[in-house]
Amino acid sequence: MHAKRKTAAAVGAVLAPVLALTLPTGSASAHGYISSPPSRQAQCAAGTVSCGSITYEPQSVEGPKGLTSCSGGNSGFAELDDDSKGWQVTPVSRSTSFQWVLTARHATSTWQYFASGQKIAEFNDNGAQPGATVTHQVDFGNLSGKQKVLAVWNIADTANAFYACIDVNVS
Template structure:
């Protein structure tokens, strides 16, 4: 009889523990990364000395509601949890070639989750690539609505990058989760170029070297 009473006292605590564990697991189940982001290139070996993120590029998770909240300045790339990713110099990281205009940013989700939105930022003209990344270095460029739905395991976003800057820039993608207050942070190190016409653009005023009076072929 006494044994049964003890079981009755312990059981509610056990149930609470199980429920709490399930809730925690549900809240922490989302994971994802940008395919050519800094953490992904750590896994691929193009970035080295990355610390544990090389084994789990999908885990760069921190507080959401960026930029009002989120990781502290200087810890944005690592979301406050992976300091190896926060090291910032002009030559530290492998760069992805992109041009101004539309570029595709592809996400891989190892565990998708209800999504509020994706937001994209890029470093401003004149930012210092040899200093830790801060909010003041970034400007907003695009938002993709998540619709409070769970995305497929692969998502591609066409994002327009500015055409008024070239060279090394960082694109920051933030995946805001709908129901946990958390977000995933992905920086992409970009060697940004622009498709500009090089050379003499003056319009010729005279036709020259016409082959014959009756010819329909001519050259400028």
């Protein structure tokens, strides 16, 4: 009986690290953020701006649908709401492509873009599951100059959305 226990312990010791590396974890099923033009969380991840925990999980800015904050209401990512933090402003034209990088591909209801307190674009995916990247061409209309764009990815089968803010200068 003692030999069987030793064998089981040895097998467990060999398999545990393999399982730990191959089984999915909660944080690995992250979600998405805008990479281009660089969103605030992309700037944190790249080290362009010094940030807290968002540096290691730019794809995790998730909160209830309908919020207007860069942090998605997540107090752990509150520095994304700080407009005085020194965010890099990207020069863009009146019609600009925004690219999302998705680390988990959720069924999507809509993608929305806001600037100067108004919705400037919405794309309806009717519950479709997106690919690993999604690009939208957004027209700023008559808006110009420095703008903080709030981009929202509304998930179809939950009450949550993912949030990203992008600082741009529209010429």
